Amino acid sequence: MFTESATVKRINRQCVIxxxxxxxxxxxxxxxxxxxxxxxxxxxxxxxxxxELNNAEIWTTA
Structure with a gap:
């Protein structure tokens, strides 16, 4: 089974809009x-x- 490295996980988190x-x-x-x-x-x-970022009335992932 393939698992993502810590680096890949970090990059994926940074790519969220x-x-x-x-x-x-x-x-x-x-x-x-x-x-x-x-x-x-x-x-x-x-x-x-x-x-603020965790307030769903202000921010959401696009």
Missing amino acids: WLHKPTNTRYVKVVSNGAETLMQGVSGHRYVTED
């Missing part, structure tokens, strides 16, 4: 320190807290 619902803007995670995440999108970078 997130939708910021209030602005209908799509972002990808650039880097996270566990408390805050740098998001990159069409309109540039954006810092969000993990609490």
Whole structure:
């Protein structure tokens, strides 16, 4: 059975596209320190807290 390496899992997590619902803007995670995440999108970078990212009324994966 084939299992993904830790590197492949990390890359796959980075490729998830997130939708910021209030602005209908799509972002990808650039880097996270566990408390805050740098998001990159069409309109540039954006810092969000993990609490904001986990709020389904604000963010969802696209």
